[in-house]
Structure formats: C-alpha cells, structure tokens
Amino acid sequence: MKNTDRQFFGEAPGCDNSPTLCRAADKEPTLPRDARLPINRCNLPAVILGSLSYQRHPAPLKLDGVEELHRDLLRRLDATPEPGRRAEIFQDYVTVHFCLDHLEEAGFSGGPKGRAKANYVRMLRGWSFDSDSREGAVMKGWVESRFGLLPRYHGEPLRDQGGTAYQRYVEMRAQGLYGTNALEAQLDLVYAYCQYEFARQQPGVSHLTLHRGVNHLGEHERLADGPGGRPVLLLNSLNSFTCNRERAGEFGDFILTLQVPVTKVLFHCRLLPGTLQGEEEFLVIGGVYGAECAFL
Template structure:
C-alpha cells in the first residue's frame, strides 16, 4: 500500500508516501493521485502515468507514430500538432486581430520560454499544467509558494492566467507533448524505469529538505517542475554542488532530443517533481 499521512520522519525506512499535504491537490487528471505519484515510494517503484482521455482521443496520432521510423516520428508529431490545433491557421480557431498574436504561444514556445527562464510566464504555465494534471502544487515561482491564499501564490496564478489567456488550447497541447515524450521514452529505454539526472545547486538549503542522511543522501521535496541535465559536467556549471537523482522516466515531460531543434544544448530534461531521494556531492 502506498498511502501514508504520517510525517516524513515517521515514514523513514519504508516505501510509504511522504508528500506533505500542502504540496498536493485532492484531485488531478491522471490515473494516480498526487499523494502516490509525488511520493518517495513512487520514485523507487514507478508505474505508468496516463493523462485522462489522451490516448483515446488521439488514437490516430499514436497509430501513425507506431508505423513511423525513429527519424520520422518527430515530424509526424509536429505535423499532427500543427493540423490538430490549427497552429498555422489561427483565424480558423477564432483568433483574429490583436488576439492572433497569442496563437504563437504554442507548446514549443512554452518549452523555449522555460529554458530561458523557469520563473517566466511560460514557466508559470508549465507549473500550472503540472498542478492541474498531476495534482502537485508549485513550491517556487520567483519566490516561495507556501500559502495558497498569500500574495506570492496570487502573483503566480496571475502569471499563469496571463500565459494561457487567448491561446489555442495550450494545456491540451502540453498533454500531447507529455504523452508523446512517454511514447518515445518507452521506445528508447525499453524496460528501464529510471534515468540518472543531475542538477547544479549552490546550497542544499535552496531546496525543501525533508530528511538528511549520511554520505550526502537526503530526501527533498522538489518543485513541481524542474530542470535537470543528463551531463554531470554540465550540471557543475550551474552550482558548486551537484544533486544526482534517479528520476522515474514517467516523470520526464520533455528532453532536449525529443524534438530536434526545439532546444539547443545543455542536455536539458524537464522533470515533474515531488519527494525524491537525492545524493549531494561536489564536482
């Protein structure tokens, strides 16, 4: 059984959930509740995460992807997104005049915006999408977010709303991006369930530490969406210390090679958060 409403300390030594109540919503839009998918148990024993209705509504896309070669699948996905969401014909979805400019706020623009600044409006949209779909609330956006009724959280929700306003089903585009990413990861990694990723930090105190252990091993609560890299050398460029994490592949929203040309360099991975066991070390 996954569930556990005890404190992180009382859950020590077992595989029960350790996600604090204030870091999750009671409902989400996938097949597992936030208390499970955001837990330490889930990091150790991941299971598939399925967004509600996406596979059923887009059977034709995944049929085409199954039939395509490795080299062709990114183009199949891009073409489907362009046609499905009328990305090159904004007037057909009612975006005219000044509102037509908002059509440019598509899934690629959002990912690029995050890459430049995770605390940008695009970052707020992505964190809001994770909150909506997986039930994991953001812990940081320009400032700590601890009180849903506080000013900091209000500023974050305003940025999220501004980022979504007048767009063409932007969160639905992100649903498909995540599902396509999972499709590719299964094809490329087979039965593997984890990938080792790294994050450069200047101090562990920048993260919410739930439990400190020996040898640099700690349990932390990550933000609901985070940037990691698959290159340890690259991670050291962003901080004096390196967090190494065994990330469930099911928590990868996007990685640099998924859509060639979308991002440049850094071997970046966008990773859904929750409670995680990490190893802190110096380079």
C-alpha cells in the same frame, strides 16, 4: 559553505535541535498536504505519484483521455520505424490538430495575434530561458492541473496560497494562458509523445540518472535523511535536470543526482530536435525524491 549547506552533509552544528534534518527518519516521508491537490487528471493520485515510493517503484502515468482522443496519431507513430520521422509526424499532427498555422480555423476572430500564436514550442523555450517566467508559470500550472502537484517556487517560495507570492504566480499563469489555443492540451500531447518514445526506444528502462547544479542546498525543502544520510527532498512541481554531470557542475557548487522515473519526464532536448539547444536538458515532474549530493 553555509550552515544550511552543511546540513546536507551532516555537518551542521546543533543537530539535536533539528530532528527533521539530522536524524534518520523513523518512517518514510510522504508528500505534504500543502504540496498536492486532492484531484488531478491522470490515473494516479498526487499523494502516490509524488511519493518516495513512486520514485523507487514507478508505474505508468496516463493523462485522462489523451490516448483515446489521439488514436490516429498513435497509429501513425506505430507504423513508423525511424525516430526522426516520428518526430516530424508528431509536430505535423500538433500543427494541424490545433490549427497552429491557421488560427482563424481555431476560432481566432481578429485583434493582436501574439497570445494566439503561443504554442508548446514557445512554452518549452521560455521555460529553458527562465523557469520563473510567464511561460514557466504556465508549465508549472500544467503540472498542477494534470498531476495535482502544487508549485513550491516561482521567483520566490510559494508556501501560502493566500500570500502575495502565490497570487503573483497565479496571475502570471493566467496571463500566459489567456487568449491561447488549447495550450495545456498541447502540453498533454508533448508528455504523451515523450512517454511513447521512451517506451519505443528504451523498452524496459524505468529510471534515468539525472543531475542538477545548485549553489545553496539549504534553499531546497528537505523532508528527511535517507540511507547514508542522503537527503530526501521535496522538489518543485517542475524542474530542469541534465544527463551530463559535468554540465551540471557549471551551474552550481553542488550537484544533486537523482534516479528519475522515466514516467516523470515531460520533455528532453533530444525528443524534438531543434526545440531546445544545449545543456542536454530534461524537464522533470516534481514530488518527493531521494537524492545524492556532492560538493565540487
């Protein structure tokens, strides 16, 4: 076990020299300024929705204009009692609304169609295959745009917006969006539909217990110690978790367990059957989280 890993369990030598990691915080940690934007496109500012208080006491998150623009979809979903049929209605609606099967109607005027065919399904599958891919950059950029949470990692740490690593992320995001068909607006609908289904199928449920297997805990940004020495972490703007603790253990020597507000779930493997396979994956929007940490 590395010394940086031992710090998560209060075992690191020289703790008196690392007050941020080893002493109980005298005040609740907040979302750092360099991890958020001053504006976003939802009903709560990033400093609130990305806070530890929000993890504990979540409120509804609404993306600007999505419900107003897609009222017809919501009416059709409301009139459909079967979840499987609602998933079909959603997929059909997105296909028709964004002309995914008829790109010429969306303004495509010739040339290679590869980028024009990029859609929300490709982004979700690309993320699941490699979260540091071009698709991953698009997904993290969507969170940045809509919720104001800046990415903290994409292939390497992103701390300096003028640095090479951050510029590489921006370039990958731009490449992923270039020539596509309202890709971020498609992701808006995916999030809105995910939240609709949580409210419809699990009314009153505010949190999910989710797990993530990791190898080196010291690579995560730890802001403070919570009750019982549990770490308070700053997560990346978007993260993969699973609802299956045993499956999480296949991906690392340590398991992080979080109580995740359902409002911060972008997508999960059961939402649209056939989109993601295996791992019982949940895509979780980042910010500050109190976590439990266990060594396998």
